[in-house]
Protein backbone atom coordinates (compact mmCIF):
# COMPACT_ATOMS: atom_id res chain seq x y z
CA UNK A 1 0.00 0.00 0.00
CA UNK A 2 1.36 3.41 -1.02
CA UNK A 3 1.74 6.06 1.63
CA UNK A 4 1.97 9.50 0.14
CA UNK A 5 2.72 12.72 1.93
CA UNK A 6 -0.84 13.94 1.62
CA UNK A 7 -2.08 10.70 3.22
CA UNK A 8 0.13 11.33 6.22
CA UNK A 9 -1.31 14.82 6.53
CA UNK A 10 -4.88 13.68 5.98
CA UNK A 11 -4.68 11.00 8.65
CA UNK A 12 -3.00 13.17 11.19
CA UNK A 13 -5.29 14.58 13.85
CA UNK A 14 -4.79 18.26 14.38
CA UNK A 15 -6.23 19.93 17.44
CA UNK A 16 -7.10 23.20 15.76
CA UNK A 17 -7.74 22.41 12.13
CA UNK A 18 -9.77 20.03 10.07
CA UNK A 19 -9.33 18.52 6.60
CA UNK A 20 -12.63 18.20 4.72
CA UNK A 21 -12.69 16.52 1.32
CA UNK A 22 -15.54 17.12 -1.09
CA UNK A 23 -16.32 16.22 -4.69
CA UNK A 24 -15.11 18.81 -7.22
CA UNK A 25 -17.62 18.34 -10.06
CA UNK A 26 -21.22 17.26 -9.60
CA UNK A 27 -23.23 16.66 -12.75
CA UNK A 28 -26.79 15.59 -12.05
CA UNK A 29 -29.97 15.40 -14.08
CA UNK A 30 -31.43 14.05 -17.28
CA UNK A 31 -28.86 12.39 -19.60
CA UNK A 32 -26.04 13.43 -17.25
CA UNK A 33 -24.13 10.26 -18.22
CA UNK A 34 -23.45 11.71 -21.66
CA UNK A 35 -21.27 14.32 -19.93
CA UNK A 36 -18.90 11.69 -18.54
CA UNK A 37 -16.25 12.03 -21.31
CA UNK A 38 -16.33 15.82 -20.83
CA UNK A 39 -15.94 15.44 -17.08
CA UNK A 40 -12.84 13.28 -17.54
CA UNK A 41 -11.40 15.80 -19.98
CA UNK A 42 -12.26 18.66 -17.63
CA UNK A 43 -10.40 16.92 -14.82
CA UNK A 44 -7.36 16.79 -17.12
CA UNK A 45 -6.98 13.06 -16.68
CA UNK A 46 -5.25 11.03 -19.37
CA UNK A 47 -4.16 7.42 -19.11
CA UNK A 48 -5.72 4.02 -18.43
CA UNK A 49 -9.13 4.04 -16.74
CA UNK A 50 -10.70 1.36 -14.57
CA UNK A 51 -14.44 0.85 -14.85
CA UNK A 52 -15.92 -0.90 -11.82
CA UNK A 53 -19.50 -2.09 -11.94
CA UNK A 54 -21.80 -4.75 -10.54
CA UNK A 55 -22.93 -7.96 -12.22
CA UNK A 56 -26.19 -6.42 -13.43
CA UNK A 57 -25.08 -2.82 -13.84
CA UNK A 58 -22.06 -3.75 -15.99
CA UNK A 59 -24.53 -4.91 -18.64
CA UNK A 60 -26.46 -1.64 -18.61
CA UNK A 61 -24.74 1.53 -17.40
CA UNK A 62 -21.31 -0.13 -17.52
CA UNK A 63 -21.72 -1.01 -21.20
CA UNK A 64 -23.03 2.49 -21.96
CA UNK A 65 -19.91 3.96 -20.32
CA UNK A 66 -17.63 1.68 -22.36
CA UNK A 67 -19.34 2.94 -25.53
CA UNK A 68 -19.03 6.57 -24.42
CA UNK A 69 -15.33 6.09 -23.71
CA UNK A 70 -14.47 4.35 -26.98
CA UNK A 71 -10.98 5.38 -28.03
CA UNK A 72 -9.73 5.55 -24.44
CA UNK A 73 -7.92 2.74 -22.70
CA UNK A 74 -10.44 1.23 -20.28
CA UNK A 75 -10.08 -1.89 -18.14
CA UNK A 76 -13.34 -3.15 -16.65
CA UNK A 77 -14.06 -5.34 -13.65
CA UNK A 78 -17.18 -6.65 -11.94
CA UNK A 79 -17.21 -6.09 -8.18
CA UNK A 80 -18.82 -8.57 -5.80
CA UNK A 81 -19.23 -8.31 -2.04
CA UNK A 82 -17.38 -5.50 -0.34
CA UNK A 83 -14.71 -7.29 1.69
CA UNK A 84 -11.01 -6.61 2.25
CA UNK A 85 -10.23 -9.55 -0.09
CA UNK A 86 -12.28 -8.02 -2.90
CA UNK A 87 -10.66 -4.63 -2.33
CA UNK A 88 -7.20 -6.25 -2.54
CA UNK A 89 -8.16 -7.98 -5.81
CA UNK A 90 -9.24 -4.68 -7.39
CA UNK A 91 -6.12 -2.92 -6.08
CA UNK A 92 -3.87 -5.52 -7.71
CA UNK A 93 -5.76 -5.15 -10.97
CA UNK A 94 -5.50 -1.35 -10.87
CA UNK A 95 -1.79 -1.40 -10.11
CA UNK A 96 -1.01 -3.97 -12.79
CA UNK A 97 -2.81 -1.86 -15.42
CA UNK A 98 -1.31 1.46 -14.31
CA UNK A 99 -4.78 2.93 -13.75
CA UNK A 100 -5.00 6.71 -13.29
CA UNK A 101 -8.74 7.08 -12.67
CA UNK A 102 -11.52 4.78 -11.46
CA UNK A 103 -15.11 5.09 -12.64
CA UNK A 104 -17.53 3.36 -10.27
CA UNK A 105 -20.93 2.69 -11.88
CA UNK A 106 -23.26 0.79 -9.59
CA UNK A 107 -24.94 0.57 -6.23
CA UNK A 108 -23.43 1.32 -2.84
CA UNK A 109 -21.09 -1.65 -2.75
CA UNK A 110 -19.44 -0.80 -6.08
CA UNK A 111 -19.01 2.84 -5.10
CA UNK A 112 -17.64 1.98 -1.65
CA UNK A 113 -15.15 -0.44 -3.20
CA UNK A 114 -13.93 2.28 -5.56
CA UNK A 115 -13.64 4.72 -2.66
CA UNK A 116 -11.39 2.47 -0.64
CA UNK A 117 -9.21 1.47 -3.62
CA UNK A 118 -8.99 5.15 -4.58
CA UNK A 119 -7.85 6.05 -1.07
CA UNK A 120 -5.40 3.18 -0.68
CA UNK A 121 -3.74 3.71 -4.07
CA UNK A 122 -4.15 7.48 -4.19
CA UNK A 123 -6.01 7.32 -7.50
CA UNK A 124 -9.02 9.59 -8.02
CA UNK A 125 -12.46 8.18 -8.79
CA UNK A 126 -15.76 9.24 -10.33
CA UNK A 127 -19.01 8.08 -8.76
CA UNK A 128 -21.74 7.10 -11.23
CA UNK A 129 -24.66 5.89 -9.10
CA UNK A 130 -27.05 3.53 -10.87
CA UNK A 131 -29.50 3.58 -7.99
CA UNK A 132 -30.58 6.23 -5.50
CA UNK A 133 -30.37 3.54 -2.82
CA UNK A 134 -27.79 4.84 -0.31
CA UNK A 135 -26.05 8.03 0.79
CA UNK A 136 -22.53 6.79 0.13
CA UNK A 137 -22.63 8.42 -3.33
CA UNK A 138 -20.66 11.46 -2.16
CA UNK A 139 -19.28 10.55 1.27
CA UNK A 140 -15.67 10.04 2.28
CA UNK A 141 -16.41 6.90 4.26
CA UNK A 142 -16.91 3.31 3.16
CA UNK A 143 -18.61 0.38 4.89
CA UNK A 144 -16.64 -2.87 4.64
CA UNK A 145 -17.95 -6.27 5.71
CA UNK A 146 -15.60 -8.19 7.99
CA UNK A 147 -16.01 -11.34 10.10
CA UNK A 148 -16.86 -9.08 13.04
CA UNK A 149 -19.52 -7.23 11.09
CA UNK A 150 -19.51 -3.98 9.17
CA UNK A 151 -16.73 -1.46 9.76
CA UNK A 152 -16.64 2.14 8.61
CA UNK A 153 -13.29 2.97 7.03
CA UNK A 154 -11.60 6.11 5.74
CA UNK A 155 -11.88 6.53 1.99
CA UNK A 156 -11.71 9.10 -0.76
CA UNK A 157 -14.85 11.00 -1.66
CA UNK A 158 -15.36 10.99 -5.42
CA UNK A 159 -13.54 13.67 -7.41
CA UNK A 160 -16.70 13.93 -9.51
CA UNK A 161 -20.25 12.59 -9.39
CA UNK A 162 -22.25 11.90 -12.52
CA UNK A 163 -25.82 11.17 -11.45
CA UNK A 164 -28.14 10.51 -14.37
CA UNK A 165 -31.71 10.85 -13.11
CA UNK A 166 -32.97 8.77 -16.06
CA UNK A 167 -30.86 5.83 -14.90
CA UNK A 168 -31.87 6.30 -11.25
CA UNK A 169 -35.57 6.46 -12.16
CA UNK A 170 -35.33 3.34 -14.34
CA UNK A 171 -33.81 1.26 -11.51
CA UNK A 172 -36.15 -1.02 -9.54
CA UNK A 173 -38.40 1.09 -7.30
CA UNK A 174 -37.30 -0.83 -4.26
CA UNK A 175 -33.84 0.73 -4.60
CA UNK A 176 -35.05 4.35 -4.49
CA UNK A 177 -37.36 3.52 -1.58
CA UNK A 178 -34.29 2.13 0.22
CA UNK A 179 -32.36 5.36 -0.44
CA UNK A 180 -35.30 7.31 0.95
CA UNK A 181 -35.23 5.15 4.10
CA UNK A 182 -31.43 5.59 4.42
CA UNK A 183 -32.14 9.36 4.56
CA UNK A 184 -34.98 9.08 7.05
CA UNK A 185 -32.46 7.23 9.26
CA UNK A 186 -30.65 10.55 9.68
CA UNK A 187 -33.31 11.56 12.21
CA UNK A 188 -32.27 8.94 14.73
CA UNK A 189 -28.58 9.04 13.75
CA UNK A 190 -28.54 12.68 14.88
CA UNK A 191 -30.52 11.90 18.04
CA UNK A 192 -27.97 9.18 18.87
CA UNK A 193 -25.04 11.51 18.27
CA UNK A 194 -26.61 14.01 20.66
CA UNK A 195 -27.24 11.25 23.18
CA UNK A 196 -23.60 10.21 22.97
CA UNK A 197 -22.50 13.78 23.51
CA UNK A 198 -24.53 13.79 26.74
CA UNK A 199 -23.51 10.30 27.90
CA UNK A 200 -19.90 10.02 26.75
CA UNK A 201 -18.84 13.59 26.02
CA UNK A 202 -18.37 12.76 22.33
CA UNK A 203 -17.64 15.80 20.19
CA UNK A 204 -20.37 16.67 17.71
CA UNK A 205 -20.53 18.91 14.64
CA UNK A 206 -23.57 21.17 14.72
CA UNK A 207 -23.24 21.86 10.98
CA UNK A 208 -23.10 18.19 10.06
CA UNK A 209 -26.03 17.46 12.38
CA UNK A 210 -28.16 20.24 10.92
CA UNK A 211 -27.43 19.28 7.32
CA UNK A 212 -28.15 15.65 8.06
CA UNK A 213 -31.42 16.46 9.81
CA UNK A 214 -32.57 18.67 6.90
CA UNK A 215 -32.15 15.77 4.46
CA UNK A 216 -34.36 13.55 6.63
CA UNK A 217 -36.99 16.28 6.94
CA UNK A 218 -36.95 16.90 3.18
CA UNK A 219 -37.64 13.23 2.57
CA UNK A 220 -40.60 13.10 4.92
CA UNK A 221 -42.03 16.31 3.44
CA UNK A 222 -41.60 14.93 -0.10
CA UNK A 223 -42.96 11.41 0.45
CA UNK A 224 -45.86 11.99 -1.95
CA UNK A 225 -43.48 13.22 -4.71
CA UNK A 226 -40.96 10.41 -4.19
CA UNK A 227 -43.78 7.89 -4.46
CA UNK A 228 -43.94 8.51 -8.21
CA UNK A 229 -40.41 7.04 -8.64
CA UNK A 230 -39.93 9.19 -11.73
CA UNK A 231 -37.02 11.46 -12.67
CA UNK A 232 -38.34 14.23 -10.46
CA UNK A 233 -38.38 11.81 -7.53
CA UNK A 234 -34.87 10.67 -8.43
CA UNK A 235 -33.77 14.31 -8.42
CA UNK A 236 -35.30 14.93 -4.95
CA UNK A 237 -33.77 11.80 -3.41
CA UNK A 238 -30.42 12.29 -5.17
CA UNK A 239 -30.02 15.82 -3.78
CA UNK A 240 -30.68 14.55 -0.26
CA UNK A 241 -28.27 11.62 -0.67
CA UNK A 242 -25.63 14.06 -1.84
CA UNK A 243 -26.22 16.44 1.07
CA UNK A 244 -26.09 13.60 3.56
CA UNK A 245 -22.75 12.49 2.08
CA UNK A 246 -21.46 16.02 2.49
CA UNK A 247 -22.60 15.96 6.14
CA UNK A 248 -20.46 12.84 6.63
CA UNK A 249 -17.52 14.54 4.93
CA UNK A 250 -17.89 17.57 7.20
CA UNK A 251 -17.99 15.33 10.26
CA UNK A 252 -15.11 13.21 9.01
CA UNK A 253 -17.16 10.17 10.00
CA UNK A 254 -20.48 8.56 9.14
CA UNK A 255 -21.84 9.66 12.55
CA UNK A 256 -24.40 12.20 11.24
CA UNK A 257 -25.99 9.55 9.03
CA UNK A 258 -25.37 6.36 10.96
CA UNK A 259 -26.50 5.74 14.53
CA UNK A 260 -28.14 2.84 16.35
CA UNK A 261 -30.55 2.21 13.47
CA UNK A 262 -27.48 1.47 11.30
CA UNK A 263 -25.90 -0.75 13.97
CA UNK A 264 -29.20 -2.66 14.00
CA UNK A 265 -29.20 -2.77 10.17
CA UNK A 266 -25.64 -4.08 9.99
CA UNK A 267 -26.47 -6.76 12.58
CA UNK A 268 -29.62 -7.71 10.67
CA UNK A 269 -27.54 -8.07 7.49
CA UNK A 270 -25.28 -10.46 9.42
CA UNK A 271 -28.16 -12.50 10.87
CA UNK A 272 -30.28 -12.55 7.69
CA UNK A 273 -27.84 -11.96 4.81
CA UNK A 274 -29.27 -10.80 1.52
CA UNK A 275 -32.84 -10.38 2.74
CA UNK A 276 -33.00 -6.60 3.10
CA UNK A 277 -31.37 -3.79 1.19
CA UNK A 278 -29.19 -1.61 3.38
CA UNK A 279 -31.69 1.27 3.35
CA UNK A 280 -34.65 -1.02 4.03
CA UNK A 281 -33.01 -2.41 7.16
CA UNK A 282 -32.11 1.13 8.24
CA UNK A 283 -35.73 2.22 7.79
CA UNK A 284 -37.01 -0.45 10.17
CA UNK A 285 -34.13 0.35 12.54
CA UNK A 286 -35.21 3.99 12.48
CA UNK A 287 -38.76 3.19 13.59
CA UNK A 288 -37.40 1.04 16.44
CA UNK A 289 -34.86 3.68 17.41
CA UNK A 290 -37.49 6.44 17.38
CA UNK A 291 -39.68 4.36 19.72
CA UNK A 292 -36.68 4.00 22.06
CA UNK A 293 -36.00 7.75 21.81
CA UNK A 294 -39.68 8.36 22.62
CA UNK A 295 -40.01 10.46 19.46
CA UNK A 296 -42.66 10.58 16.73
CA UNK A 297 -42.11 7.06 15.39
CA UNK A 298 -45.53 6.99 13.70
CA UNK A 299 -44.43 9.86 11.42
CA UNK A 300 -41.40 7.82 10.32
CA UNK A 301 -43.47 4.71 9.83
CA UNK A 302 -46.16 6.56 7.87
CA UNK A 303 -43.62 8.14 5.53
CA UNK A 304 -41.89 4.80 4.88
CA UNK A 305 -45.24 3.18 4.18
CA UNK A 306 -46.17 6.02 1.82
CA UNK A 307 -43.23 5.33 -0.45
CA UNK A 308 -43.57 1.56 -0.11
CA UNK A 309 -40.51 0.83 2.00
CA UNK A 310 -40.93 -2.15 4.34
CA UNK A 311 -41.88 -1.40 7.94
CA UNK A 312 -42.23 -4.96 9.28
CA UNK A 313 -39.90 -8.00 9.32
CA UNK A 314 -42.62 -9.98 7.53
CA UNK A 315 -42.38 -7.77 4.43
CA UNK A 316 -38.69 -8.70 4.23
CA UNK A 317 -39.37 -12.38 4.83
CA UNK A 318 -37.39 -12.17 8.06
CA UNK A 319 -38.70 -13.73 11.26
CA UNK A 320 -39.58 -11.56 14.24
CA UNK A 321 -37.10 -13.61 16.31
CA UNK A 322 -34.20 -12.57 14.09
CA UNK A 323 -35.20 -8.92 14.37
CA UNK A 324 -35.39 -9.26 18.17
CA UNK A 325 -31.88 -10.74 18.09
CA UNK A 326 -30.66 -7.87 15.88
CA UNK A 327 -32.06 -5.33 18.36
CA UNK A 328 -30.31 -7.05 21.27
CA UNK A 329 -27.01 -7.51 19.42
CA UNK A 330 -26.83 -4.17 17.58
CA UNK A 331 -24.44 -2.95 20.29
CA UNK A 332 -21.83 -5.48 19.10
CA UNK A 333 -21.39 -3.40 15.94
CA UNK A 334 -18.98 -0.50 16.47
CA UNK A 335 -19.13 -0.62 20.27
CA UNK A 336 -17.23 2.65 20.39
CA UNK A 337 -20.23 4.41 18.79
CA UNK A 338 -22.68 5.03 21.64
CA UNK A 339 -26.37 4.95 20.66
CA UNK A 340 -29.74 4.20 22.23
CA UNK A 341 -29.21 0.53 21.28
CA UNK A 342 -26.26 0.49 23.70
CA UNK A 343 -28.59 1.15 26.64
CA UNK A 344 -30.12 -1.81 28.44
CA UNK A 345 -32.83 -3.50 26.39
CA UNK A 346 -34.36 -6.73 27.72
CA UNK A 347 -35.58 -9.52 25.44
CA UNK A 348 -39.17 -8.73 26.44
CA UNK A 349 -38.68 -5.08 25.53
CA UNK A 350 -37.15 -6.07 22.18
CA UNK A 351 -40.12 -8.35 21.51
CA UNK A 352 -42.59 -5.56 22.23
CA UNK A 353 -40.62 -3.17 19.98
CA UNK A 354 -41.09 -5.66 17.15
CA UNK A 355 -44.80 -5.96 17.98
CA UNK A 356 -45.10 -2.16 17.64
CA UNK A 357 -43.84 -2.40 14.05
CA UNK A 358 -47.06 -4.20 13.12
CA UNK A 359 -49.35 -1.64 14.79
CA UNK A 360 -51.57 0.33 12.44
Ligand SMILES: NC(=O)C1=CN([C@@H]2O[C@H](COP(=O)(O)OP(=O)(O)OC[C@H]3O[C@@H](n4cnc5c(N)ncnc54)[C@H](O)[C@@H]3O)[C@@H](O)[C@H]2O)C=CC1
Nearest residue numbers: 054107108109130131133134135136139141142143171278
Ligand atom coordinates in the same frame (compact mmCIF):
# COMPACT_ATOMS: atom_id res chain seq x y z
N1 LIG B 1 -20.04 4.81 2.40
C1 LIG B 1 -21.17 5.27 2.86
O1 LIG B 1 -21.24 6.39 3.37
C2 LIG B 1 -22.38 4.41 2.73
C3 LIG B 1 -22.27 3.13 2.32
N2 LIG B 1 -23.38 2.33 2.17
C4 LIG B 1 -23.17 0.97 1.74
O2 LIG B 1 -23.74 0.79 0.45
C5 LIG B 1 -24.28 -0.53 0.34
C6 LIG B 1 -25.78 -0.43 0.09
O3 LIG B 1 -25.99 0.12 -1.18
P1 LIG B 1 -27.07 -0.54 -2.15
O4 LIG B 1 -27.02 0.21 -3.43
O5 LIG B 1 -28.35 -0.67 -1.43
O6 LIG B 1 -26.54 -2.02 -2.30
P2 LIG B 1 -25.83 -2.78 -3.51
O7 LIG B 1 -24.66 -2.08 -4.01
O8 LIG B 1 -25.66 -4.15 -3.01
O9 LIG B 1 -26.96 -2.76 -4.63
C7 LIG B 1 -28.19 -3.41 -4.42
C8 LIG B 1 -28.61 -4.16 -5.66
O10 LIG B 1 -29.08 -3.22 -6.62
C9 LIG B 1 -28.59 -3.58 -7.90
N3 LIG B 1 -28.64 -2.39 -8.75
C10 LIG B 1 -27.97 -1.22 -8.62
N4 LIG B 1 -28.34 -0.38 -9.59
C11 LIG B 1 -29.26 -1.03 -10.37
C12 LIG B 1 -30.00 -0.68 -11.52
N5 LIG B 1 -29.90 0.52 -12.08
N6 LIG B 1 -30.83 -1.62 -12.04
C13 LIG B 1 -30.96 -2.84 -11.48
N7 LIG B 1 -30.28 -3.21 -10.38
C14 LIG B 1 -29.44 -2.32 -9.83
C15 LIG B 1 -27.20 -4.10 -7.59
O11 LIG B 1 -26.74 -4.89 -8.65
C16 LIG B 1 -27.48 -4.91 -6.33
O12 LIG B 1 -27.94 -6.20 -6.64
C17 LIG B 1 -24.00 -1.23 1.65
O13 LIG B 1 -22.81 -1.96 1.53
C18 LIG B 1 -23.85 -0.06 2.61
O14 LIG B 1 -23.11 -0.38 3.76
C19 LIG B 1 -24.62 2.82 2.38
C20 LIG B 1 -24.80 4.11 2.80
C21 LIG B 1 -23.69 5.00 3.03
Ligand SMILES: O=C(CO)COP(=O)(O)O
Nearest residue numbers: 135143152254257258262
Ligand atom coordinates in the same frame (compact mmCIF):
# COMPACT_ATOMS: atom_id res chain seq x y z
O1 LIG C 1 -24.67 3.79 5.81
C1 LIG C 1 -24.19 4.83 6.21
C2 LIG C 1 -24.95 6.09 6.21
O2 LIG C 1 -26.17 5.95 5.58
C3 LIG C 1 -22.85 4.92 6.76
O3 LIG C 1 -22.29 3.68 6.84
P1 LIG C 1 -21.86 2.99 8.22
O4 LIG C 1 -23.10 2.66 8.99
O5 LIG C 1 -21.14 1.78 7.76
O6 LIG C 1 -20.98 3.94 8.96
Ligand SMILES: [Zn+2]
Nearest residue numbers: 135182278282
Ligand atom coordinates in the same frame (compact mmCIF):
# COMPACT_ATOMS: atom_id res chain seq x y z
ZN1 LIG D 1 -26.86 3.96 5.46
